[in-house]
Amino acid sequence: MSPPREPTQGLVLGYTDLHPFSTVPLTDRTSVQSLLATVLDPLEPFFSPLRARVRCPGATAVRFDQTASEVEGFARPLWGLACHLAGGGAYRGTQWWIDGLRAGTDPEGEEYWGYPRDNDQRMVEMCPIGFALAVAPQIWEGLSERERGNVEGWLGNSINEKNMPNTNWLWFRVFANLGLKKNGGRFSQERLDADIEHLETFYRGDGWSNDGPEGIHQMDYYSSSFAIHFLQLLYAKLAGDENPERAAEFKKRAQMAALDLAHYYDEEGRSIPFGRSVGYRFAMVSFWGALAYADVELPAPLTWGMVKGMVMRHLRWWQTQHNIWSSSGTLTIGYSYPNMYMAENYNSPGSPYWACLAFICLAVPETHPFWTSKEENHWDVIPKVKALKHPGHIMSNLGGHCMLLSSGQACSYPMKGTHAKYGAFAYSSAYGYSVPPGLFTLEQYALASQLGLSDDGGDYWKTRRLSDSSLQTRGGPSDTTPVLVSLWSPFPDVHIKTYLIPPTEAHPNWHLRAHHIRAEGRAVLTADGSFAISSAQAADGRMLGAYDAASPGGEGTQPRLIGNYDVATPEAWADGRTGAFVVSKGAVGIRALEGSKGKRTATLVNADPNSNLVESRTVIPTLQGTVERGESVWYVSGIYAKPSGEGVKREGYLSGWEAVPEVPGWLREEMGL
Known part of the structure; x- marks a missing residue:
């Protein structure tokens, strides 16, 4: 030796x-x-x-x-x-x-x-x-x-x-x-x-x-x-x-x-x-x-x-x-x-x-x-929005970050968090994706840029993993906006058609996702998450408080972020149209745009630590709803994202939040509105 x-x-x-x-x-x-x-x-x-x-x-x-x-x-x-x-x-x-x-x-x-x-x-x-x-x-x-x-x-x-x-x-x-x-x-x-x-x-x-x-x-x-x-x-x-x-x-x-x-x-x-x-x-x-x-x-x-x-x-x-x-x-x-x-x-x-x-x-x-x-x-010199046929992506560089909308990809063998790594709707250079550190309640599933469905009252959730997808152009001859369409079934008797619509020059901080959910054989709870963002205050690292535009730090959440698992308090919820947002390292948020008052509610999911790739403590603005057995419903979610960065002032993080994009005419027509 x-x-x-x-x-x-x-x-x-x-x-x-x-x-x-x-x-x-x-x-x-x-x-x-x-x-x-x-x-x-x-x-x-x-x-x-x-x-x-x-x-x-x-x-x-x-x-x-x-x-x-x-x-x-x-x-x-x-x-x-x-x-x-x-x-x-x-x-x-x-x-x-x-x-x-x-x-x-x-x-x-x-x-x-x-x-x-x-x-x-x-x-x-x-x-x-x-x-x-x-x-x-x-x-x-x-x-x-x-x-x-x-x-x-x-x-x-x-x-x-x-x-x-x-x-x-x-x-x-x-x-x-x-x-x-x-x-x-x-x-x-x-x-x-x-x-x-x-x-x-x-x-x-x-x-x-x-x-x-x-x-x-x-x-x-x-x-x-x-x-x-x-x-x-x-x-x-x-x-x-x-x-x-x-x-x-x-x-x-x-x-x-x-x-x-x-x-x-x-x-x-x-x-x-x-x-x-x-x-x-x-x-x-x-x-x-x-x-x-x-x-x-x-x-x-x-x-x-x-x-x-x-x-x-x-x-x-x-x-x-x-x-x-x-x-x-x-x-x-x-x-x-x-x-x-x-x-x-x-x-x-x-x-x-x-x-x-x-x-x-x-x-x-x-x-x-x-x-x-x-x-x-x-x-x-390159386009701000581009559809990529083979990976099934729509790429965007509007609103302060690079983002891809994705449909159709999936790992062919068992992999930890595979639905989050391939099946999420959007991936951002600024915010990173989130993976589940556990499999019990939304806090552990950490459904950033994912739609989750539960048939047991919210303990266990299923998301998009395998899907049939297509890259389409919608809106008529003068509109070349690319749209991703995917068909997926989280349960054998629940079928979903999802549309992913990229940002536009007029609304650079928003992308849209629409879900047509047919709950043929069971009732399901739904949870549609935006990007995950840091839940810590910059000054002292403590959990974000309620948002106050007049506060010196300009940070906070709407509605209130609950630091434990008791989210029954009314302060933790808002109407879906009002939406939920978080301001910390930039701002992210989500709003219901389907137009039915009270159909979905907005809240903040205090994701378990270390679920996100980029930030170890995160919160996910989320829309929640219920689809009863036999129902067929449309959900349209507007997802807001404006990251921090060079030249972006803190007081401007929410500058686009009130400028909500309209649901495209072709989509309203398909929804029967």
């Missing part, structure tokens, strides 16, 4: 300390290199003695074994290190990963990673290892002949002999083989080609690939920045000379997708949290660096200044999220703060380091216009 290694001095963050990540002034390539070092440095004390494993703080379990979890901790930071080395950079800890690769692939060694089985998590981590071997020759050169043979046996032979999930995982095997090929190691060209041919069946058109075969509708960040588009572009760069036609096709798809994906990033650098694995945080922006790395010619009207602006603003926004780190300086599971409720069952403590994909920009030469251009705002 090897002697224990000398202990290393790790980062310790105290009560008022800022992580070094937040202190780097981001201006150029050199500053982003320094930013990467602040991500990698805190890992040093958590390497195993032979450096083959990294045990990040947090003893949480995942669906795979502990060794694979610690291989994750070792391999995922390689995305950042390999990109840095590929761009000619140097890092003091490079040898850690060379030593770890040597020990982890030695079948006779005490830190051997183990031969992967079918569908083994180790296969995922072979992707950053393969990429690192392909672009950073010093790694392969740092191994002896025998050690290279061990790498070939573990990286190539093992993954080529095993079954893999029929998802983006197939790209991981491509890169395992590609890394060996680039270094003259043993690999399988047959397997590499076959996997890419099969991945082609995921392509749906207009630049979009699905994360799975026919019959699955799942187009989240895996279809762009986390895996498919990202890895297509890396392949085009590394294997384009031998397969120029395929490389050209991948670049063409990226050009088409870029004009859609630009709608997911707002002027402040925030991206819209949607779908699974958003705990990979700044990896959301990696697609844009990959465009530059693969030498893609940008489609008009995008410029390299706009692409650079998206990446740099995104990284700067994450620099303001001070709670994403553990006290030891490592990334935590969560989004804007540590949060296990939103975690998938494959999120180990080392899992968040997939975020290092964002550093692909460091592999881009300093002479590339990505680095030499001045930062620009892409929202100066």
